[in-house]
Every structure is written in structure tokens, then in C-alpha cells.
Ligand SMILES: Nc1ncnc2c1ncn2[C@@H]1O[C@H](COP(=O)(O)OP(=O)(O)OP(=O)(O)O)[C@@H](O)[C@H]1O
């Protein structure tokens with residue numbers, strides 16, 4: 631154990647914005663193999679390689695700077711976040727490689743704690759750590775590349791929502807607002823600990839429940855915020871009407887946004903997406919929460935309306951505070967309406 635506190639500067643708030651990523655990637659030449667089922671062109675959560683008519687290999691990587699001071703918790707969060715993209719594809723994680731950037735003059739006890747945190751979540755996921763890569767760098771960054779497997783007929787893509795489906799979100803929003811508000815003394819340990827508990831919670835459990843139902847599309851809500859990731863799901867073909875009163879929100883997030891704890895990532899997300907959304911309510915604080923970048927956020931799924939009530943019941947019985955938060959319609963002038 632170490633009591634040394636990490637410098638907090640990141641999580642998914644550190645991600646390069648959606649627009650910059652899309653324009654940069656679209657200009658890169660790429661060799662197209664027939665067995666690549668999902669690449670980066672649809673901005674999905676992970677890549678999928680077809681092995682045969684039934685089996686696919688799923689591959690993803692994620693790393694970022696710390697968003698909490700405690701090294702063990704940071705390791706847990708980074709690993710839960712990396713695993714999450716596998717669950718968002720409806721897949722099962724098999725193996726992980728650690729990605730470590732660590733300052734030359736830092737106490738190695740800190741690194742051990744970060745790696746212990748990551749290993750703890752790999753064990754919970756029943757996935758094996760099989761290696762990694764470690765270099766010196768002026769700022770700590772940690773994450774994993776995860777490989778998983780999937781039945782390709784049951785693969786969940788991010789942009790295949792169906793009209794009349796409803797949307798379920800499995801974790802509360804507001805983690806970057808809460809962690810930033812804690813850093814400047816506006817919120818206390820109680821709110822921070824709830825945010826950490828949410829970020830370390832594996833999406834494995836929600837995924838295993840959703841597998842029993844008709845899911846047409848899924849993603850995890852991370853750096854581009856709830857609205858950015860919802861936008862990827864809708865592409866330019868569908869519109870969602872969201873009932874904001876049903877959106878789960880972390881304790882303290884509303885207070886943080888009311889006290890003008892605006893995050894850089896949240897402002898970037900707003901600039902990218904605000905033209906596609908109509909807020910039917912006058913609530914600027916709620917808007918900030920919907921644009922807030924999430925680290926290790928919940929699954930956002932598009933599910934058959936007839937299945938949704940049973941799925942919600944099962945999620946709640948399991949202790950996951952999920953709600954039906956909206957519905958999918960044919961494309962209207964805006965992509966999202968917030969009621
Ligand atoms: N430098 C890069 N080169 C090629 N593809 C990239 C690069 N950075 C991101 N991508 C791809 O862009 C898409 C969107 O990336 P992004 O990191 O937002 O997805 P994600 O892994 O679902 O995010 P998160 O881990 O926050 O859930 C993914 O398909 C990802 O593989």
C-alpha cells in the first residue's frame with residue numbers, strides 16, 4: 631500500500647475530441663481485409679475480426695492519465711474502462727496487456743498499486759493478464775489492450791438502433807464534474823467515493839443481463855459524453871427523444887455544474903454536438919451533465935420495447951439502478967430532443 635497521491639489530470643476527459651479524431655482518421659489510408667467485421671470507420675467501441683461463421687475476436691485498447699489520487703482505484707478504473715468496450719460489443723474478455731507510462735524518478739510502489747488495481751478487475755472479469763509494455767514518461771498514464779471473443783451473430787454494434795426501440799442507461803452521469811469538483815474542494819469524500827464506486831463497477835453484469843434480451847445496438851458512455859455517444863448510435867438515420875427525469879445522475883454532479891465546474895472535455899463535446907440536439911427544458915446544469923465526459927461509464931443500449939421492462943427489473947434486482955430513458959424514432963430535424 632502507498633499513501634502517495636497521484637496528480638489528477640485526466641480520465642476520458644483527456645480524449646482527443648470526436649471531430650478532430652474523425653477528420654484525422656478519415657484521411658488515413660487503410661488496407662481492407664475481408665475478415666475485418668468492425669474497424670474504426672463506424673467509431674465503434676472495439677474492432678471485430680471474423681474467425682469463422684460463428685466466432686469473432688474482439689480487440690480494443692484504452693489508457694489515460696489519473697482522474698483520482700488513489701493509485702489502486704486508478705488502476706481499477708482504467709481496467710474497468712478498458713474492459714467496458716468489450717462488454718459494449720456483447721463480447722467476453724479473454725486476455726489483457728498492460729500499457730504503462732511512468733515517470734523515471736517516481737516511487738515504484740505507486741506503479742505496483744496501479745497494476746494491482748488493474749489486476750483486481752481482470753480477476754473479477756475472469757480474464758487473464760498476459761503481458762504489457764512499460765516506458766518512462768513525464769506523466770503517469772495507464773490502461774490495457776483487451777482481447778475478447780464473441781458469437782458474431784450476437785455481436786452488438788453501436789449504430790444499428792431500430793425504430794421504436796427504447797434506450798436503457800446503466801450508470802449515472804457526472805463523473806468528471808464530480809471528480810473535478812472534489813479536486814477544488816466543492817464536493818467531499820462521500821460524493822467522490824460514489825463516483826469511484828461507479829467507475830470501478832464492471833459493465834460485465836449489465837451485459838450478461840442484456841444478453842437475454844433483443845438488443846439492437848449498444849455502446850458505453852465515455853469521453854464524448856452521453857449525447858456524443860448517443861449521437862454515434864443514431865448516426866444520421868434516427869432521432870431519440872430523451873426523458874431527462876429518468877436519467878441517472880451522480881450525487882454532487884448537479885451541484886458541481888451549478889458551481890460552474892465546467893470541464894474542457896464537456897465544452898468540446900457541447901461544441902461538437904449541440905447543433906444536433908434540442909433542449910425542450912431550460913436547464914443549463916442538466917445540459918452540462920449530458921455533455922460531461924464519462925470515464926468507465928455505463929452501457930447505453932437500444933432494446934426492444936417489449937423486453938425493456940423485464941430487463942430493467944432484472945437489472946434492478948441485481949443492484950443496477952437503470953432506467954428506460956428514451957425512445958428511438960425516424961429521423962426528425964434534430965438527432966436528439968431532451969424533454
Ligand atoms: N489513433 C487512432 N488510430 C486509429 N483508430 C483510432 C485511433 N484513436 C481512436 N481510434 C478509433 O476511433 C474509434 C472511436 O474511438 P474511441 O476511443 O472514442 O472509442 P471507444 O474505444 O469506444 O472509446 P472509449 O474507450 O472511451 O469507450 C474507435 O473505433 C477507435 O478504435
Ligand SMILES: [Mg+2]
Nearest residue numbers: 675715850852
Ligand atoms: Mg466505447
